[in-house]
Amino acid sequence: MPDAIHIIRAKRDGHELTGEQIDWVVKGFTDGVVANEQMSALAMAIVLQGMTRAETARWTAAMIATGRRLDFRDLPRPTVDKHSTGGVGDKITLPLAPLVAACGAAVPQLAGRGLGYTGGTLDKLESIRGWTASMSAERMHELLADPAVGAVWSAAGADLAPADRKLYALRDVTGTVESIPLIASSIMSKKIAEGTGALVLDVKVGTGAFMTDIADARELATSMVEIGRDAGVRTVALLTAMDTPLGRTAGNALEVAESLEVLAGGGPPDVVDLTLVLAREMLAAAGIDGVDPADRLADGSAMDRWRTMIAAQGGDPDAPLPRAAHTMTVTAASGGVVTRLDALAVGIAAWRLGAGRAQQGDPVQHGAGVEIHCRPGDPVQPGQPILTLHTDTPEVFDDATAALAGAWTIASDYEPTPLVLDRIL
Structure with a gap:
């Protein structure tokens, strides 16, 4: 019979944990049999000693087994999802889900809320009047099966990989977040539990991303692809640049x-x-051929799908978006060409303006954020708005x-530098 102390010692001393040990400790921690102090010690041992591919796959499976696994295999269309590791101005999920649904796939998009300078998809969508992320698994299935909808944005239910939620909260306060096996298993446990048949990962690299080093990002992407494939989910990852914010906005309603x-x-x-790059990857992973997503943008069908999706989740697609009460313009001191715009700095400014939160549960200002007038490559004159x-709180302008x-x-x-840096299969 496994016990926590022997498992901690084994990993501390660099040994590979057995499947039985992993299953026992993950379930025991979830059930309260393994104390927080013991799991903290094990997490630190994992940070220091790492995990093999087999350990990481089994750890992920053990976390999934602590909760419910959704099943969409009876849907009339193939399922595919996309996950981004997060960045500044990364609103891609918003146009992507309706676009891919308009191309014939079902998209069960589990999304999250922002913390710190990284924006959350649900915060952005909640700036739309009436829209809600809350739904039962049965309602999600119903919307995915509806040929007029075919995609949802939803918060992960408490019954999906509950071990991950408990472990992440512990890692966050014990200095054990920076472990690629634990990061990979945290992301993939929820994505696999949501029941998608295929998954495309967008792993951000740069100053505005969690991974600032491309070698670390490649290692994380490779680990997640391996976990997905070991679990029977068709998985591919792209490494994409995040030194510059995506697009010309960072904030909730601004990004909508x-x-x-x-x-x-x-x-x-x-x-x-x-x-479009991610849409094509998702369609290929789902086995859908002969559809160009660019055509669905051009003919308006992706927009039609957006409106249907928003209404299906209680939102009013015609409602005006929130606007902040106060604005301040920052101008160029000299002329030339913008060669750099730091994503992290823009993200922190948006956060300080009220677009983000310092800790889970904090409110956000839906109209707050940063509007970008000049991106790298754009010419600029002295005094021109950058x-x-x-x-809504002008007293924060100085901090921003x-x-x-x-x-x-x-x-x-x-x-110019490329947007897509690598593709991991």
Whole structure:
């Protein structure tokens, strides 16, 4: 019979844990048999010693087994989901889900809320009057089966991988977040439990991402792809650049408005390009051939699907989006070409303006954020607006502008960098 002390010692000393040990400790922690102090010690041992592919796959499966696993195999269309590791201005999920649904796939999109400078999909959608993320598994199935809807954005239920929720809260306060096996299993346990048949991962790399080093990002992406495939989920990962914010907005309602521009056939080129790249990957993973998602943007069917999805979850697609009560414009001190706009600085500014939260449960301002007028590659004149800051609490402008000190560079030459850095199969 396994016990916590021997499991901690085994991992501390660099041994590979057995499947029986992993199953026992994950379930025991979830059930309260393994104390927080013991799981903290084990998590630290994992941070220091790592885990093998077999251990990581079994750890993920054990977390899934602590809760419910949704089953959409009886749907008339193949299921596919996308997960992003998060970045500044990353609103891709908003236009992507209706676009892929309009192309013939079912998209069970479990999403989260933002914390710190990284925005949350649910916070953005909740800026739409009446829209709600809460739904039962039965309602999710009903909407996915509906040929007029075919996609949902939903908060993960408490019964999906409850071990992960409990373990993440512990890791957050014990300095054990930075472990690629634990990060990978945390993400993948929820994605596998949601019941999707295929998954595309968007792993962000850069100053505005959790992973700032491409080698670490590649390792995380590879680990998640392996976990997905070991669990029978067709999985592919893209590494995408996050040194510059995506698009021209960072904030909740601001990003919804920009997503609507994309669905209407316009929008910033980088947002459009990444939306289409990910849509094509999702369709390929789902086994759907002969459909070009660019056509669904052009003919308005993706926008139609958006409106249906919003209404199906209680929202009013015609309601005006919230606007902040106060704005402040930040201008260029010199002329030239913008060669750098730091994603982290913009994200922190948006957070300080009220678009994000310092801890789970804090309210957000739906109209707050940063509007970007000049991106890398754009020419600029002295006194020309670079950014507009939006907030309902103007007393935070000083803190927000302080975060932007040195956030951009203006020079004479600009060398563009690719948006997609690598593809992991």
